Every structure is written in structure tokens, then in C-alpha cells.
Amino acid sequence: MALPDGSIGDFLSATLLFRGPSGDLRGILNYFPYGAPGIEAPGNLLVIVDPDYRGNGIARELVAEADRRWSIDFYQQDYTTEGRATALAYLKARDQR
Secondary structure, three states, X not given: OOOOOOOOOOOOOXXXXXXXOOOXXXXXXXXXXXXXXXXXXXXXXXXXXXXXXXXXXXXXXXXXXXXXXXXXXXXXOOOOXXXXXXXXXXXXXXXXX
């Protein structure tokens, strides 16, 4: 992925994949611990779920695994409407444990 100035840039992301029973890719989570200048702030998550499989808990499973692995600040993220609902549901369930 190129940065806005066209350069490749020096940033790292960690990626989690969610695959269905047949091995088909159904969801991706990218975590940017150091950010990506002009694209993602440090600590941001980017979650993408196949539209045909949304509403099945895939994003919540990916977010839960990211939370287990890394120190995620859920309050500094930029959310879509669906992403905000997923994060709030996850945090509510997590905090009830």
C-alpha cells in the first residue's frame, strides 16, 4: 500500500485472519501499533468482513483475539456505525466477565 505521497513508507501491521470451515477467508483484522502516516493512527485497528458473512460474530472474534494479544485502546479508534456497535458489544461482554 502506498502512502498519500506515493512512497511505500516504513510501518508495520499485524494481521489476523478469520477463515470459514472450508478455509475461505471471511474476515481480516490489521493492527497498526506504530500507525501508518496519513492512513492510520498508532494503535488503530482495521477490520474487514466479507459482506455475505456480516452479523455472524466474525468481527467480534477478531477484535477479541486482538485484545488478548495487544493493548488495544478502544476509545481512540475511528469507527463505522457497524464497527462502533461491534466494539461496544465486545467491551460490554468483556467487562461482564
